Amino acid sequence: MTIRTRLIVSTFLLQVFSMALLGWGVLAVRRQFQENDLLKSATMIERAVERAASDSLIQKDDVALLSYMKFLLGQYPAISSASIRWKTKGREHSATVGIGAPGSQTRMSRLTVSDPADPQRAVDIDLSLDYGVLEKPFWEANRRLAKIILSVWGVTSLLGLFVSFLIARGLTKPIVELSRLAGEIGGGKLGGKLAWDSDDELGGLVRAFNGMSTRLEEFDTVKRNFVSSVTHELRSPLGAIESFLQLIREKVAAGAPEGFAQSKDYIERIAVNVRRLSGFINDLLDVAKIEKGKMECVLRPMELPVVANEVCQFFEAKALQQGIAITNRLPALPSVLGDADRVRQILVNLVANGLKFTASGGQIWIAGEQFRDGGARWIEVTVGDTGRGMDAADRERLFQPFSQGRNISEGVTGHKGTGLGLYIVKSIVDQHGGKLEVRSVPGQGTRISFSLKVAA
Ligand SMILES: Nc1ncnc2c1ncn2[C@@H]1O[C@H](COP(=O)(O)OP(=O)(O)OP(=O)(O)O)[C@@H](O)[C@H]1O
Ligand SMILES: [Mg+2]
Numbered sequence: 001m002t003i004r005t006r007l008i009v010s011t012f013l014l015q016v017f018s019m020a021l022l023g024w025g026v027l028a029v030r031r032q033f034q035e036n037d038l039l040k041s042a043t044m045i046e047r048a049v050e051r052a053a054s055d056s057l058i059q060k061d062d063v064a065l066l067s068y069m070k071f072l073l074g075q076y077p078a079i080s081s082a083s084i085r086w087k088t089k090g091r092e093h094s095a096t097v098g099i100g101a102p103g104s105q106t107r108m109s110r111l112t113v114s115d116p117a118d119p120q121r122a123v124d125i126d127l128s129l130d131y132g133v134l135e136k137p138f139w140e141a142n143r144r145l146a147k148i149i150l151s152v153w154g155v156t157s158l159l160g161l162f163v164s165f166l167i168a169r170g171l172t173k174p175i176v177e178l179s180r181l182a183g184e185i186g187g188g189k190l191g192g193k194l195a196w197d198s199d200d201e202l203g204g205l206v207r208a209f210n211g212m213s214t215r216l217e218e219f220d221t222v223k224r225n226f227v228s229s230v231t232h233e234l235r236s237p238l239g240a241i242e243s244f245l246q247l248i249r250e251k252v253a254a255g256a257p258e259g260f261a262q263s264k265d266y267i268e269r270i271a272v273n274v275r276r277l278s279g280f281i282n283d284l285l286d287v288a289k290i291e292k293g294k295m296e297c298v299l300r301p302m303e304l305p306v307v308a309n310e311v312c313q314f315f316e317a318k319a320l321q322q323g324i325a326i327t328n329r330l331p332a333l334p335s336v337l338g339d340a341d342r343v344r345q346i347l348v349n350l351v352a353n354g355l356k357f358t359a360s361g362g363q364i365w366i367a368g369e370q371f372r373d374g375g376a377r378w379i380e381v382t383v384g385d386t387g388r389g390m391d392a393a394d395r396e397r398l399f400q401p402f403s404q405g406r407n408i409s410e411g412v413t414g415h416k417g418t419g420l421g422l423y424i425v426k427s428i429v430d431q432h433g434g435k436l437e438v439r440s441v442p443g444q445g446t447r448i449s450f451s452l453k454v455a456a
Contacts, residue, residue, distance in 0.1 A: 003175070007168035008161070015160035016153075023149040027142065034138045041134050045076050046111060046127060053084075053113035053123045062086055065123065069097040078133040080106055083126040098128075105132035174202050178209055191217035218400065225402030229418040233280045237273035244270045276415060283420040287401055290427045297339035297431040301455035304381065305330045307340055308366045311347040315355060323360030326351065329367040336379055336452040342428045343452070349421040350383035350448050356412055357446065358387030370454070377454035378434070384447040389440040398438060399426045425450070 001009075049072065056065035065084065073079050081098035108128050115121040174196045181192045193213055196206040244266040251259030251266075289295040305328065312328045319326040347366065354364040368381045394405030404419040425448075429436045434451035 002172075004168045004172040007171065008164045011164035011167065012157070012161050015164070016157050019153045019156055019160075023146075023153060026149065027146065030142065030145065034135075034142075038131065038134055038138070041078070042107075042109075042129055042131070045072070045079060045129065046109060048072060049082065049125055049127055050111050050113050053111065053125060054116075057113065057115040057121055057123060058117070066095055066097065073098050078130050080128040080130045080133075082128065085124045087120075087122045087124070089120050105135075106130050171202070174206055178206065181209070181213070185213060185216065190220050222400065222402050225419065229402050230284075233418055234277070237277045240273045241270050244273075280418065283418065283424060286424045286427075287420060290424070295427050295431060297342050297428060299337045299339060299432065301335040302338050302340045302343065304333055304336055304338075304343070304368060304379065304452070307344050308347060308381075311344060311351055312366065314348065315351050318355060319364065322355060322358075324355060324358055324362050324364060326355075326364045327366075329365050330381070331368065333368060333370070333379055334377070335455040337455045338432055338452050339428075342431070346425050346428055346450060347381075347383065349425050352417075353421060353448075354383060354385035354387060354446070356414075356417065357389075357407065358385045359411070362386040362445075371451075378451045379454060380449050380451045382447050382449040384445065386445040389442045389444050389446050391442050395438060395440060398422050399436075422448075 049069070052065055052068040052072070056062060056068070069082050069084065073082075079098060081096060083094065083096045085092055085094040106128050108126055111125045111127055113123050113125070174194060177194050177196070181194055184192050191213060193210045194206050197203060198206075248263045248266050251263045286295065308328045308330050312326050315326055351364060351366070358364060362385060364383070364385045366381065366383055368379050371378050371380060388407055388411065390405050390407050394407055397403040397405065399422055400419075401423040402419045403423075404417065408416055426436050429450045432450075432452055434453070437449045438446070439449075440446040
């Protein structure tokens with residue numbers, strides 16, 4: 001049985017049961033009142049008989065009692081019979097009024113009345129009252145009430161069935177949709193989302209599911225980018241190394257003197273490719289450390305301008321070759337708390353990006369300034385360039401591993417990279433307790449800033 005059917009059946013049954021209970025309660029309370037009314041009616045008849053008996057004793061007129069009893073018999077059909085026994089100074093005589101046969105609901109009560117002026121004169125009346133007749137009007141009213149209750153019960157049951165169907169459908173619809181989407185995701189169609197907005201637990205479940213679906217899609221993209229990056233980043237330098245080695249082997253076999261100079265050039269190119277390979281493998285190892293939460297930085301007082309100078313010198317030749325001016329604009333700054341190797345890695349990544357996305361004639365600089373935040377002193381280091389910048393869509397993907405902007409696809413000469421640089425940079429800055437900020441205007445340039453705490 002599906003959850004929807006179970007919900008419909010159980011809410012319907014619950015509603016039917018509660019309505020039945022309510023109806024039974026109304027009838028039971030009403031019956032209670034009727035019992036009281038019944039007793040009152042019986043008492044009223046008995047009081048009337050007692051009054052008549054008392055009057056006849058005072059008037060010393062037995063016949064008056066008999067005729068009054070006959071009158072009462074006509075007046076109250078509930079009186080089935082009355083046996084009257086007169087007792088006067090040891091003598092007795094009796095008479096019976098009415099011939100009602102004793103029925104299942106007939107109750108007998110003995111009424112004894114004495115003459116107030118002469119206690120030796122008394123009348124015993126055995127009065128038979130048929131409670132069935134007394135109750136008859138009540139039963140009629142009850143039957144009418146039961147009919148009303150039944151019709152209300154029927155209508156509300158139908159209404160309840162309809163409402164339970166609506167509730168069950170409302171509750172199970174997102175679950176059915178979620179299971180369909182989960183099936184799709186299981187079948188490899190990632191990224192499906194459910195359009196469902198509510199503030200209840202189901203809304204929370206749908207939001208969590210949509211978030212999970214987005215994350216799975218991101219993971220899948222990362223995995224795909226990872227596979228293509230790894231394949232490309234391993235295959236192309238290895239292919240180049242293999243070709244240059246083959247060329248060197250041929251030159252050595254030929255033994256020509258000019259072959260030696262060419263071989264030196266090939267060895268230099270092999271070294272470039274080996275650096276590229278080891279750089280990529282180091283980046284992969286860093287990513288693995290970040291994923292495991294084991295990217296640890298040892299923070300010690302360090303001099304930023306020194307590290308920045310080293311980085312500028314490292315890139316000087318390449319910048320010159322590309323026609324780009326690279327300058328260290330860091331003023332004299334207090335020591336900061338940082339892991340010098342990792343801070344160098346940040347600057348190398350940012351300057352390398354600047355060189356990648358800046359055309360000949362452009363500029364790259366490293367600048368910095370002090371600021372205060374929450375009582376602590378910080379230094380914000382900015383690596384700026386006058387390159388092509390990036391649009392909002394590219395900025396969104398900056399810090400995902402193996403993700404590159406669309407601006408990588410054209411105008412980048414040389415090695416395009418794998419999209420790991422900023423992911424690693426962000427993680428290092430996080431380890432330093434700092435903040436990373438990107439400001440970029442398409443066509444005008446990019447400034448990426450990170451903050452480091454001033455050493456006490
Ligand atoms: N200075 C910049 N100017 C323009 N776009 C940039 C700049 N820095 C980063 N980006 C954008 O951010 C993306 C991610 O940069 P990131 O450094 O993580 O990867 P990458 O440089 O493409 O590759 P890798 O750093 O692994 O060699 C880049 O592909 C590019 O789209
Ligand atoms: Mg980079």
